[in-house]
Amino acid sequence: MKRRVLLVFSLAAAFALSLPLSPSLWAGDPPAADVYKSASCACCGGWEAHLRAAGFTVRSHIVDDVSAMREKLGMPQGYASCHTAKVGKYLIEGHVPASDLRRLLDEQPEAIGLAAPGMPVGAPGMEFGTPQDYDVMLVIRDGEARVFQHHSAR
Numbered sequence: 001m002k003r004r005v006l007l008v009f010s011l012a013a014a015f016a017l018s019l020p021l022s023p024s025l026w027a028g029d030p031p032a033a034d035v036y037k038s039a040s041c042a043c044c045g046g047w048e049a050h051l052r053a054a055g056f057t058v059r060s061h062i063v064d065d066v067s068a069m070r071e072k073l074g075m076p077q078g079y080a081s082c083h084t085a086k087v088g089k090y091l092i093e094g095h096v097p098a099s100d101l102r103r104l105l106d107e108q109p110e111a112i113g114l115a116a117p118g119m120p121v122g123a124p125g126m127e128f129g130t131p132q133d134y135d136v137m138l139v140i141r142d143g144e145a146r147v148f149q150h151h152s153a154r
């Protein structure tokens, strides 16, 4: 418990320290995002548009079986959403905001990647209805994850 609090605190501190440096840290182009989704997924397209607007190059890949592709890529099924993306060495599951993706790429933690499990209303690409609170998880390995960023609906 203590370790977890310390970890959260040090991450918050690291994030705060990195803020003024962010523009210079982000000098290069971000890696391209390869997005694996089904042909009928409209909200996946919404998320891709969000990434493009944030400066990412997006390559869409239509697959018949999104779940099988998730398995193949290595994102644990417990964090499943509607699409799985590969960005650099990381996997991104679901409607993860570009700001979290950039922070992940800046910090380069040892992890599988990020996941916004399910389909949280209000997340990028899911802008309809009443927004809800949701957590973006840092998936370290199968069965081990922690909150990377909490997103409040307000």
Ligand SMILES: [Cu+2]
Pocket: 043, 044, 082, 083, 095, 119, 125
């Ligand atoms: Cu979706």
